[in-house]
Structure formats: C-alpha cells, structure tokens
Amino acid sequence: MSIEESRKRIDNADLEIVRLLGERLNAARTIGEQKQRESLPILDAAREGKVIEKVRALADEMGINPNDIEQVYTRIIEVSKSVQLTTVAFQGEPGAFSEQAALEFFGQAVTTCPCETFDAVFTSVAEDRTPFGIVPVENSSEGSISRVYDLFLEYDVRVCGETAMRISHCLIAKRGTTLGDIRHVSSHPQALGQCRDFLTHLGCTMVPAYDTAGSVKLLREQDTPHSAAIASARAAQLYGMQIVASGIEDNRHNYTRFFILSKRDVPPSGADKTSIVFSVKHEPGRLYEAIRVLADRGINLTKIESRPTRQKPWEYNFYLDFEGHRTDPQFAEAIESLSEHCLFVRVLGSYPKAKPVWKTL
Numbered sequence: 001m002s003i004e005e006s007r008k009r010i011d012n013a014d015l016e017i018v019r020l021l022g023e024r025l026n027a028a029r030t031i032g033e034q035k036q037r038e039s040l041p042i043l044d045a046a047r048e049g050k051v052i053e054k055v056r057a058l059a060d061e062m063g064i065n066p067n068d069i070e071q072v073y074t075r076i077i078e079v080s081k082s083v084q085l086t087t088v089a090f091q092g093e094p095g096a097f098s099e100q101a102a103l104e105f106f107g108q109a110v111t112t113c114p115c116e117t118f119d120a121v122f123t124s125v126a127e128d129r130t131p132f133g134i135v136p137v138e139n140s141s142e143g144s145i146s147r148v149y150d151l152f153l154e155y156d157v158r159v160c161g162e163t164a165m166r167i168s169h170c171l172i173a174k175r176g177t178t179l180g181d182i183r184h185v186s187s188h189p190q191a192l193g194q195c196r197d198f199l200t201h202l203g204c205t206m207v208p209a210y211d212t213a214g215s216v217k218l219l220r221e222q223d224t225p226h227s228a229a230i231a232s233a234r235a236a237q238l239y240g241m242q243i244v245a246s247g248i249e250d251n252r253h254n255y256t257r258f259f260i261l262s263k264r265d266v267p268p269s270g271a272d273k274t275s276i277v278f279s280v281k282h283e284p285g286r287l288y289e290a291i292r293v294l295a296d297r298g299i300n301l302t303k304i305e306s307r308p309t310r311q312k313p314w315e316y317n318f319y320l321d322f323e324g325h326r327t328d329p330q331f332a333e334a335i336e337s338l339s340e341h342c343l344f345v346r347v348l349g350s351y352p353k354a355k356p357v358w359k360t361l
Helices: 001-037 045-061 066-081 097-106 120-128 146-151 190-196 196-202 212-220 233-238 284-294 329-341
Strands: 087-091 111-115 132-139 157-165 170-172 185-186 205-208 227-231 240-244 255-262 272-279 301-308 317-321 344-352
Touching: 045 066, 045 344, 087 120, 097 111, 097 132, 097 157, 097 255, 097 284, 111 157, 111 190, 120 146, 120 205, 132 146, 132 190, 146 190, 146 317, 170 212, 170 233, 185 190, 185 212, 190 196, 190 205, 190 227, 212 227, 212 233, 233 240, 233 255, 272 329, 284 301, 284 317, 284 329
Parallel strands: 087 111, 087 132, 157 344, 185 205, 185 227
Antiparallel strands: 132 255, 157 255, 170 227, 170 240, 272 317, 272 344, 301 317
C-alpha cells in the first residue's frame, strides 16, 4: 500500500471519528438537559471510571497502549461535561486562578460566574443560583485558606470534587513599564506570600487586594505609575496588560488544591476521599480517642486541620480528610463511634480523589 493510500485511510478514519464524536457530544448534551430537569448532578465519577476502564480494556485487546487511549478519553469526557451547560461560581474576577481551575476541571465551555467573596460563592451554591462552586482550600507554600474552612460550618453545601493546579505567578504592569520602574505590587495576600522572596529582592511595597485578577483589572483602570500586580498569564492577556516577569513564585512546586461545591452528594467512584469536621471536649485524650476511632478501622487519614471555634478561646474544630467514601461500611461505623467522643460531627462530602499533578521540575 502506498503512502497516499494510507493517508486516504487516515482521512476516512478521521471523518468517521469526528462524526462519532459529534454523536457522543449530542448524546451528552441531551443527558445534561435531562439532568437539569431532574436536578441531578453533572459529575458522575463512577460512570467516568467505568468508561475509562472499558476503553482501556478495548485498547489492550486491539494492541493499543491503554495509557494513550486513557489520555484521549480523559479529554473527550472533559468536553462531554462541558456541553452539559453547567455554571460554576468562583471568587475573583475573570482570569483568577479559581476560574482557571474550574475550566480545567469542567472543560473550557463551562460558564463561570465571578463572585466578590468566598461567602458569595457558598451563597450562590446554597441558594441554587449556580449548581457548582469552586474554592481554594490550601496552597503547598502558604497553607490552608482559613476563611473557606470556616464557611463550611455556615452553609449547607457539599464537597463533591477536588482538583489541584500548578500555580505560576506573573508580575504584570501597563505596557512600557520596566522592572526598575515598579515600586508597588498588589495582589491577593496568598499570592504576595507565594512571591515573597522575589518581591523582597525587588524592594517594592506589597499592597493586599481581594483577588489576583482583580488587582490587574484595577491596575488597568487606574492611573498608577510605578505599580504592578501579581496574577496569571491568562489575566494579563484578558486585560491587555504586559508581563514584566514570569514564574516569580518562590517555590517551583507551588500548587493549590480546590474543592468543588454542590448541594448534592456524588456516588462512589472507587477511589474517593471524605472530608469531615468535628469538635471534642477540651479535656485530655479527647482528640486522641477520636483519631483512634479511624485508626482502629484501618481508615487512612490524609490531612488534619484545626480552626478556632470562635465561641470560646483556645477551643477548636478539627477538619479531617481520609481515604474512602461515606457509604463504605467502616465509615458509617466510624461516624457512629465518633459521635460518642465528639461534641458534633459533620460530613462535608465524599468525592473522587484528584489525580496527582505534581512532577519533579
């Protein structure tokens, strides 16, 4: 067979692939419309896992590398979710890292809804203004976002997913500005903290702002010479600004973990995590007894975070993440036993574990 004949076969195969992809997306769109009518969640990690498992098996039978097929189908599933007409609330202006995380998690065609505060994101989901929200919960350099954890006790929402994203910061200014011109840099306090070494060396004044992308938008609108902002490269592009320096974060392994918020639970996917919050009496051994409840049942704890109760000084709520789904038998036993040792226990949600994205750089 000649090269031209082989290329013709490829062209014909491409036509068929695109046609079938069109059929798949149309079916996904119909499912999305039905889910909205029945108030069902867009996310179905268990179904996605079965699809990946099936196509990997088919690829193996056909002598194709299953990992290659999984990469292709992961993207197909992302696009399929994006045509299901979902909306996601996030804190900040367009171009914020939270919006970027939403686009990566749900797909580029998702509708994003900017909110001024984290409280507004929770309110949007709790009052059914948007089916989903996304909030950062911790950064690998600066630690947890305290306000977000506190809000879980104020709103009736669930954690239905998580994602982690590499955060690379840019120093952004108006066109024509040089590094030597900059005297003031504004951004969200977390971003300023993640770029502390660079900013200290630059010898500038750090100005806290409510949002990374918002600081770029404000910089564009105001006559502020010698000023710059820290945000994403996407924010610079959206607001027509100049990137003066890129990759200015102190730690190249700089990642932020995000929670996906919803009012509904998601079914088990087979690779899940659960987040809970509880409080214990301010007595010796009480926290140990609570943690032992999980250890005795072989439940793997992946994180523990304490936050002041804001009711009495030096008393705390404890936030835990562990492997497993709330419907697992040992989990139900653990919650019942925890209730005997705690003042209160609340399940924030069970959700598919995010795939690791950190790499050696």
